[in-house]
Amino acid sequence: MDPPAVLEAYRLGLFPMPLDEYGFVGWFSPMERGILPLDGLRVTRSLRKMIKRYRVSVDQDFRGVVQGCADPHREGRWIDTEVTEVYTALHEAGYAHSVEVWNADDVLVGGLYGISVGGLFAGESMFHHPELGRDASKVALVTLVELLRASGPEGRLLDVQWQTDHLASLGVIEVTRADYLDLLEEALTVPPPCWDLPGRG
Numbered sequence: 355m356d357p358p359a360v361l362e363a364y365r366l367g368l369f370p371m372p373l374d375e376y377g378f379v380g381w382f383s384p385m386e387r388g389i390l391p392l393d394g395l396r397v398t399r400s401l402r403k404m405i406k407r408y409r410v411s412v413d414q415d416f417r418g419v420v421q422g423c424a425d426p427h428r429e430g431r432w433i434d435t436e437v438t439e440v441y442t443a444l445h446e447a448g449y450a451h452s453v454e455v456w457n458a459d460d461v462l463v464g465g466l467y468g469i470s471v472g473g474l475f476a477g478e479s480m481f482h483h484p485e486l487g488r489d490a491s492k493v494a495l496v497t498l499v500e501l502l503r504a505s506g507p508e509g510r511l512l513d514v515q516w517q518t519d520h521l522a523s524l525g526v527i528e529v530t531r532a533d534y535l536d537l538l539e540e541a542l543t544v545p546p547p548c549w550d551l552p553g554r555g
Contacts, residue, residue, distance in 0.1 A: 355436060357444050360441075361449060361469070363381055365538075365542060367534060367535050369381070369383075369478075369513075370437075379432075386530065387529055387534040388515055388516045388527070388528055390514055390521070393503075395495070401489055408455045408487070408490060410453065410454065411454045412454070412549050412551055413445070414454050415452070416442065416445045417442055419453075419467045420433065420438050420479075422483075423466075423478075423480065424438060445467075449471060451468065451475075452465055453466050453501075455487060455490040457490075463483045463486040464481060464482030464487040464490020466479065466480035466494045466495060467479060467480075471542065472542040472546060473545070473547075474542060475511070475513070477498075477512065477513065505547035509544045513538075
């Protein structure tokens with residue numbers, strides 16, 4: 355893995371994931387791809403209330419978010435030092451971005467990060483601290499969707515790789531590989547989003 359290869363992989367519709375417990379990484383392009391339509395996010399009343407409890411930022415602590423996602427206590431954790439350095443380099447080059455969620459004590463309690471190429475945002479991972487930041491990862495996702503929608507124009511693509519039951523409850527759907535590649539081709543023609551947080555009414 356190196357930054358140029360990773361970036362080119364996303365442009366081709368691929369994403370990295372571990373192949374085994376020894377840390378070998380493969381490139382995946384599944385037959386069914388999870389995406390979140392920007393007009394399809396489901397936000398419950400309770401989640402709306404939780405949003406008001408937190409401060410949210412963008413690109414304020416990219417490495418902190420990656421480290422949160424890399425917590426060795428997390429099941430299936432595979433983000434190691436090499437992955438961290440590759441994505442940090444992409445962040446410094448303007449291609450990787452993070453959304454951070456902070457509690458009232460200004461402690462980082464959740465967030466997400468991913469790759470932005472044109473109108474594609476490929477979400478890589480998200481996390482939250484259950485004891486300190488209930489629903490904090492969901493708050494980060496809501497913020498990301500608001501940011502992408504505020505950036506216009508149409509044609510943006512929010513890729514979440516896989517549809518899980520948890521993500522399906524938030525509005526994630528599956529599309530075929532062929533349909534995903536069509537959506538990706540269009541998204542890559544769209545200008546990158548503005549990474550300034552939109553105001554909330």
